[in-house]
Amino acid sequence: MKKLNALLLSSTCFAVLLAAPAMAQDAQQDTSSASTADTQDSGAIVVTGSRITRPNAAAASPITSVTSEAIRAQAAVNIEEVLNRIPSVAPDSQQNYQDSDGRQRIKLRNLGFERTLILVDGKRLGTMNGLDANMIPTALVSRVDVLTGGASAVYGSDAVAGVVNFILDNNFEGIQANANYNFYAHDNKPGLVSQVAKNYGFAQPAQGLSTDGGRVDLSLTAGKKFFDDRMHVSAYVDYRKANLVPYGARETSGCQLVEGTKDGPLSCSISSYTGxxxxxxxxxxxxxxxxxxxxxxxxxxxxxxxxxxANPYDGYSFQRKNERWNAGGFASFKISDAAEVYANAMWFRDKSANVYPxxxxxxxxxxxxxxxxxxxxxxxxxxxxxxxxxxxxxxxxxxxxxxxxxxTSVPDLEDRYTNEGLRITGGVRGEFAKGWSYDVGGVYARNQMDTSWAGxxxxxxxxxxxxxxxxxxxxxxxxxxxxxxxxxxxxxxxxxxxxxxxxxxxxxTYGTSTTTNTLYNGIATIQGDLGTYGIKSPWADEGVAIAFGAEYREDQLKSHADAIWRESVSDDADRYLAQHVWEGNVELQVPIAQHKAFADLLQVNGAYRLSKYSSNPDTFSTWKAEAIWAPVEDITFRASINRAQRAPTVVESFQGSNTSYGRITTAYNDICAPTVVSTSIDPVTGRPVNVYGAPTASREACRATGLADNLYGSATLLCPTDVGCTYRAGGFTVDPETAYTKTFGVVLKPRFLPGLVVSADRFLIDLNQSIGYNDYAYFSQGCQQTADPFFCSMFVRNADGTLSSNPTTNPTTGFIRQGTTNYYKSKSHGWDFQGQYALPLGGNIGRLDFDFAGTLTTLAGAQDASFLAERNCVGYYGGAGCGQFIAKWTHNLRGTYTTPDQFFSMSLNWRHLGPLTRTSNSGEASLGADASTVRKTFYRIDAYDYFDLSLNFRVEKSFSFRIAANNILDKTPPVMPNSYDIGLSRANTISARYDSLGRQIAFSTTVNF
Incomplete structure (x- = not known):
């Protein structure tokens, strides 16, 4: 009953910030027309960034939007492809990743998916650990709003990097069918990989043009209004299917290139599993x-x-085969201005597989x-x-x-993944007094993943x-x-x-492990326009607006496995993890001056939130402060500062608090024990005899681990040869991490160039006490190198100084700690640039529209401790500390021509990815580079430019037909050896960042009945 009551708590309301179809940056734009349409159609205003639904609200934080028109021009089959083109989103490609589980999660500013909150129409999509953004049907997306920077005070403690809000067309009337079919048309040409593979006799793809990787996306949507438009019901069903493209189908992945030594000869990965x-x-x-x-x-x-x-990876998935069904519905009934009941449901089922011989x-x-x-x-x-x-x-x-x-000549083995999810939202909203409204509702989301392995x-x-x-x-x-x-x-x-x-x-022999993530989320929001009661600035037209909110969330994770999984994979499969949080917040918008000399708009905003998690004994707070100043309507300055805090996810919390022990199975030696400098054979016993030297760590560092000086270098500290030393994970509370996000920007909308809007925003995200997983080697090496207690305190020695113990009889000492914990800082700094220009060509020529979004990243990295150097990974790839492949500059520029009668439109998109240099050649000691690491080969990836073309024919009002070509020049991805160590791909490239499969051709149509 507690969960049911919590589920009936409130929901979020939002106000429209966008007048421009592909950009939400105009801090002064009047969105009343869009807002009015939304209000008339659905009774709700959908805005990203605030719970206050004032129609002419101004954006104090940078927001990037992708419209339905841009999605159709891209011919995207899934949300993953839409997001990968947004500069502020770290590219991800779960459908081109052999080891994927099929779920798509989003990472803003390269800060990890745990720090990005995904919303659908302003409400959470699901749990942080279990959600799959690809459950959102592309055909129903009206726009995607990306608000980067801290948003915890408005949306919840886990919106550290920002939010991605999918605005759906849940107010559809009529019947609409959408069909999208695309495939790859790639010209295989002999290259470096095929030359090396030829030496092993490995089969290579036929030269010339090949077509493969067919994908289909079919959707049907229907909607109807009743009772003088007070009731609306709509539903959709969507089917997607993708065919397998194996590694062996591309000349760039005919074998996994291996470079054994720096600048050494190239070889192919080989396997002793042969026919x-x-x-x-x-x-x-x-x-x-x-x-x-x-x-x-x-x-x-x-x-x-x-x-x-044999070639071990020739049959691996370059594009994973998968099949997905999405379905859902939307309903609302306006009883009166005081009460409108609404409910939405989304369901999906996805089957995909990773194949291997x-x-x-x-x-x-x-x-x-x-x-x-x-x-x-x-x-x-x-x-x-x-x-x-x-x-x-x-x-x-x-x-x-x-x-x-x-x-051979038998079916491949498969790692099978079946993901199934249900998301239900509902509530009631309306006006309860003059100037006051409420929204009370909730979200129930359940995602189940069945993982089946065989052998x-x-x-x-x-x-x-x-x-x-x-x-x-x-x-x-x-x-x-x-x-x-x-x-x-x-x-x-x-x-x-x-x-x-x-x-x-x-x-x-297929054993199955099942993991179920469940979210119970209740939200209550009350907002008021105090200007109704005369509470406003004497220089402003509008009054103070305020919103109060209360929220309850419970996040559960359950897992179990069948008998075969326990026998062949792991018998440690049962889990039940849960945590809940109570939150309360308040938000203010205070217009100070409007339409005055030197203050066409002067406004300040603020928000404050308190959070109490069951997994942490403390209550913590988040807040934001924003200011907007438009001296004239042509120019707007804006600034914001957010203090965002994120509590650990239910999995991170479990990893931090649950105690587990294990033996260090690698060749590990206590840094304070003597080192072996030579070994000889005893002529009498025939046994090896070791000659020992000084420990690898200094006496000062060993003292910091709690070791007595008289035991420094003692042979008694050697890890036992039979069981090794011990590590312990968990047994402590993981504290929330804190991010301070600052943005400063300017928006230009010159009256002498109608249709032009440009903006530039500086963002500074500094994440303190960052939550992450570190193993015993991280602390051991850190202690050896720095002697700092931050690392050395993770050694918990026995009374005799040793690091080996039996946790059953001695659970408190004799180990090195590892696991999920707080460490020092992560950072992301840079600039966002956006622009839009609508240019009428006059007469019967038509019009041109330009949309631009670019990001200049100046700092992206981490600092593991205050006494260690700060890593800046911008423009670099490879190495232990830089795995995100962050180019300094990336952008998208789309130009669209439309005829006056809108019968025909042509859209050309230019995607630019800046160059990357290997960390070995960075010259930065903080990235592990010095004179000895400099490479002469495979140390740089040049800038990449992709061009996409889309042609749209609106044959009549009810029927349109589109042809699109992405990567129209069929640009081959960069090739590098040891790619798995760089980008977790055995395809000799970074699949998530580059168009790895070549040119993509798409045919799509929309029919309205």
Missing amino acids: YGYVSPQSGPNAGNAYLNNPNGTRTFVPYSSALA ARVYSSTAYADGPYQVRCNNPYMSAAQATAICGTAAGTSTFVPIELRYRM PLYARVNNALNVVNNNGTISCVNDVANGCVPFDPFSANSATNNTALYNYLIAG
């Missing part, structure tokens, strides 16, 4: 030797070599040890039996063996290996009742087209 079969005895005279079955088909072994290796895995993938094979296995030749078993050849003795096999079970492989020859018929000894199929690992290509073996090893 020939990999065999390695684990006992006997040839133990550890690696063989392949002879490719000539004889049952003999040849030594394993790269010349016979079917394989018989190495036994090292399991915890059960090597496979076992009989020395009289009927598939082995005498020579093979001798190589594997030695003198036991021909007997029934079992010996350990290592096997790897790539199964041969260890027991089934051993069953298939344990075979005997019965009168010429080879059959399994065990598991016959369940259809065991004999496996022949001792001849080349024995698993090719072997569907019976594939079915036995793979069928029924």
